[in-house]
Amino acid sequence: MKVLITGAAGQLGLALTRTQPSNVQVVRLARAELDITDPNALLAVLTLHKPNVVINAAAYTLVDQAQSDPQSAEQVNAVAPGAIALACHRAQARLIHVSTDYVFDGTAHQPYLPESTTQPLGVYGASKRRGEIAVLQALGTDALVVRSSWLYAATARNFLTRMLELMRERPQLKIVMDQIGAPTLADDLAQALWTLTDGRLNGIQHWCNSGVASWYDFAVAIAEEAHTRGLLAQIPSLLPIISADYPTPAVRPHFSVLDKRRTEVALGVVAPHWRSSLRCALDTLTPTLTLGRPS
Numbered sequence: 001m002k003v004l005i006t007g008a009a010g011q012l013g014l015a016l017t018r019t020q021p022s023n024v025q026v027v028r029l030a031r032a033e034l035d036i037t038d039p040n041a042l043l044a045v046l047t048l049h050k051p052n053v054v055i056n057a058a059a060y061t062l063v064d065q066a067q068s069d070p071q072s073a074e075q076v077n078a079v080a081p082g083a084i085a086l087a088c089h090r091a092q093a094r095l096i097h098v099s100t101d102y103v104f105d106g107t108a109h110q111p112y113l114p115e116s117t118t119q120p121l122g123v124y125g126a127s128k129r130r131g132e133i134a135v136l137q138a139l140g141t142d143a144l145v146v147r148s149s150w151l152y153a154a155t156a157r158n159f160l161t162r163m164l165e166l167m168r169e170r171p172q173l174k175i176v177m178d179q180i181g182a183p184t185l186a187d188d189l190a191q192a193l194w195t196l197t198d199g200r201l202n203g204i205q206h207w208c209n210s211g212v213a214s215w216y217d218f219a220v221a222i223a224e225e226a227h228t229r230g231l232l233a234q235i236p237s238l239l240p241i242i243s244a245d246y247p248t249p250a251v252r253p254h255f256s257v258l259d260k261r262r263t264e265v266a267l268g269v270v271a272p273h274w275r276s277s278l279r280c281a282l283d284t285l286t287p288t289l290t291l292g293r294p295s
């Protein structure tokens, strides 16, 4: 099987490379090699490589910046996925398109099902939702959209790596405690996506790590686990705050936990708990290689 990955230099793209099964031939295309907003380039790479499956890991993911740059978010997250879907249809390649928990407004009191009503709060979430719709409309029952949440990895720029930086620099940090989600190791999502390349599922699927946490809970766990591993000399004082005390250009949902049970049953696997995946991610870091020796 040949799989083509778009956005291959991004957080998920790199995780797909790290977790690549040995029996799969992979074509990795970073933005410099394939701009997904260029329909001619899309057709050209599909004609050249003839993949069986395309995993669209490319996206405009700057949630706050999207508020002042809606055109870019729309082109990358909404228009391009529709074009990729049509190109895949013509090239007889299956498409796995990745989406987000930010398509929901966060007012629910229980995890969101794939069919739950979407109501994005910001430009990023709205553009991602339009991308989902474009893929579903282009491919019908053959479409596969996988929503995930709060992605992080031991490398790349994300909440984990930012927290580790800040925790080393500052004696005290204020962290939002009224946004609840499921932190998800990009490598765990990548493994689920590799399983899904066999075409056993379609429609909208939810996949994230098990358990729930606030950003505050996640930060506390990062501090504790990093300290245990010698990645942090000291645990800084962590103060829980509410979103209203940390205004951002884009409003985030207060609760965006995805109900992934149906996908788990269909795949015959249970997603690892976010805290055990956090430990796995931190186990790949060493004090000397990543953050300098703790003083």
Ligand SMILES: NC(=O)c1ccc[n+]([C@@H]2O[C@H](COP(=O)([O-])OP(=O)(O)OC[C@H]3O[C@@H](n4cnc5c(N)ncnc54)[C@H](OP(=O)(O)O)[C@@H]3O)[C@@H](O)[C@H]2O)c1
Residues within 6 Å of the ligand: 006, 007, 008, 009, 010, 011, 012, 013, 030, 031, 034, 035, 036, 037, 056, 057, 058, 059, 060, 061, 076, 098, 099, 100, 101, 128, 147, 148, 149, 150, 151, 152, 156
């Ligand atoms: N990060 C999260 O917390 C999160 C949560 C839920 C779902 N998701 C979804 O998961 C997927 C992967 O996200 P991620 O965390 O891996 O994001 P990421 O690290 O920002 O990676 C996205 C990649 O797409 C590339 N890209 C942007 N515009 C492009 C274009 N026009 N053509 C080709 N490539 C382009 C980016 O390149 P540049 O860096 O050069 O712009 C980047 O390498 C996305 O669909 C995202 O919506 C993410």
